[in-house]
Amino acid sequence: MHYIGIDLAWTYTNESGICVIADNGEIIYCESKVFSDEMIADIVAEHAQEGAIVGIDAPLIVNNETGSRYCDGAIMREKIHGKNLSVFTCSKSFMLNHFGVVRGEEVVKAIRKRMPAFALTGDLSSEKHVIIETFPTGITLGLFPDAFPVKYKVKHKVAFETTKAEMGRMVSLLQRLGDFDPPVHNIDDCFHYSSGIQAMSKKEFKNFEDKLDAFLCAYATYWLANHNGKVFGDDRDGFILIPVIDEQEVRDNNRSERIKVYNKLIRDKIPQIIEDGGKKAIIEKVSGTEYLNLLNAKLGEELREYLDSQRLEELADIVEVVYAILDYKGVSRREFEWIRKQKVEEKGAFRDKLLLKEVSDS
Template identity: 30%
Template sequence: MGMRRFIGVDLAWGRTGARGRPNETGVAVVDAAGTVIDCGWTRGVDETIEWITRAAADGSASAFVDAPLAVDNPTGQRPCEREVGRRYGRWKVSANSTNLNSRHQAGVLVRGLLEEAGWTYDDGMHGPPDDGLVLSECYPYTTLVGAVELGYDLERPRYKRPGRRPQPGWRLARAQVCDGLIARLAGLAEADPPLRLASHPVSRRLMTEPSPERDAAYKHREDLIDALLCAWTAALWSRHGLARCQVLGEEVPATPGAAATIIAPARPEQRRARAGE
C-alpha cells in the first residue's frame, strides 16, 4: 500500500447548527500500519476542507466520508440507502433518506470543493484505487456490523441518540455501550489492517477516559469514533477490496463512475446477489 493515507470524515450534514454555528465534524487520518497520524474536530465546510487537504499532504490518500456525496434522485431514498436496510436490516441498521429536496447536503458541497482541488469521486464499482486523491462514501453502522473483527454478530451497538421516548438511565447505558465499542476498536490494533488508537494522544484518550453522559460531551466523542471508523473502513477497502466489502447502489448507474454508492464492509450473509445469480 506504500505511503497511502486513509482519511475518515464524520461530516456534519447541515451548514449550521441550532445556534447558527456549524456543528462539529469528526476527522481522522491513519496510515497503512494503523498509526493515527492526526485526529480531532473541525467546524464548517471550509475548515473541514482545509483539514483534509493537510491530512493528504503527500498526494496519495483515500477519504471515506459519512455523508451523502452523490444525490440525483428527486424524491425518496437513494438506491444505496434502500440497500443498507435490505442488507443490514437484520442487524438493526438502516439509512436516512436523501434526495434533491433534502435540506442538509454538506457532503455534496464538500465533494465539489475537493474535486476542484484535484480529488476524484470514486463509486467503488471497479475496486479500490491505489494512487491519487480519491473520495468515497461510507456509513459507520455498516462497518460495525459488517466487519467480523468488531464482533457485532447480532445487531448494532446502541451508542447513538435513542428514540423519542428514551428509558430512564439511558445516558449511562449509552456511555457504557460506547465504552464497549471503544474496547473493540482498541482490539483492531491486531487486525488486518490495524487501527492503533494508542498511537495518537487524542484517540488514546478514548481508551483512558470513560465516555461522558452529558449530551454535548458525548456527541463530541461520538463524532471522533465515527471518523476513526470511516478511516479504518477506507484502509479495509484498500487492503481487501471486494473480498471484504460490497458496493451498495445501482448496478447500472446513470452516470458511469459517479454513481451514488456506499462502500460497506460485508459478511457473506449481508452481500447483495450479483446480476444473473
C-alpha cells in the same frame, strides 16, 4: 498513502469529526469541531499528497428529487452477517428543505476543487485519490458482527447512562483492531475506556462520538484498501461502500465461542462463576472516581432492570449497589439509616400514597 474519515455534519453550525490514519497504521490526526467545507478540503489536501482514500459519512450523490436513493434501499434489503441494516433515506428535495444544502455534495466539490485528482467512485482498484460514501453503523456491523448492534448514539428515550455504557462497549471493540488486518497501533491515544466516558456531559460526549465515527470511517477506508468490501449502488446515482470481515476472524484464537464485551461492574464472585463454567473472564480492578462512576452506572442499570421486571431480586441488587456506594463514601449502614429516619421525621414517608398534582400561590 493516508486514510481519511469524515463524520460530516449536515449543517454548517454543527461539529464534524475528521480522522487520518497513516499507511503504517498510526492515527495521526483526530479532531471534532465546526469545520467549513474549505477547512475540510485543506485538511484532506494536507494528508493526501501521496494518495488517499476519503470515507465520508453523508450522502455524496443525491440525484433523486423525491423518494430514496437506490443504494439506500439496496443496503437495507441485504443481509450482512445475517442481520439487516437501517440507513437514512434521502432525496434532494428533503435535504434542501430540511438542511438548505446537500452538504456531502458540497464537500466533495470543495475537495476536488482543491485537489482535482480525487475521484468519487466505489471502485478503489485504479485510483490513487478516491472519495467514498460509508457510514459507522454499517462499518460496525461489517467489522464486529458478534457485538452488533452497539447503540452509542444519544436518543431522547434512552437513558444517557445507558448510552455511555454502550460507548464504553464500542471503545472496547476498537481494541480488537490492533489484531486486525490491517492493524491500528495507537487506538488508546485517542479512544480509551475509562471513567472519562461516564463523567462526560452530553456536549463532550457528542464531540467524542464525532471523533469515533470519523475514526470508523477512516479505518473503513484503510481496510478497504487491503480487502474487497461490499458496494451498494453505483457511481452515477449514489453508492455506499462498507467493509465486511470474514466472521471467522472475530472469533477468539479461532475458537468456536465468541467474545462478549461487557465493561461493567460485577459482583465479587462472578469471575469464579464464569471460570467454573469453562470460560475465561478478563477483569480489571478499578478504584477512585472510576469505581464511583461505575457504581453510579450500575445503580442506573439495576434500577432499569427492576422497572422492567418488577422483581424483588432486582431491588436487592439496587440495595447492594447502594451499600457499595456508602462504603466508598465512608458512610456506615447505621449512619445511613439515621439519615433515612431523619427524612421520614421531617417530610414523612410514602405510606399515605399521596400524588401531588399542582401547587398554586393561593
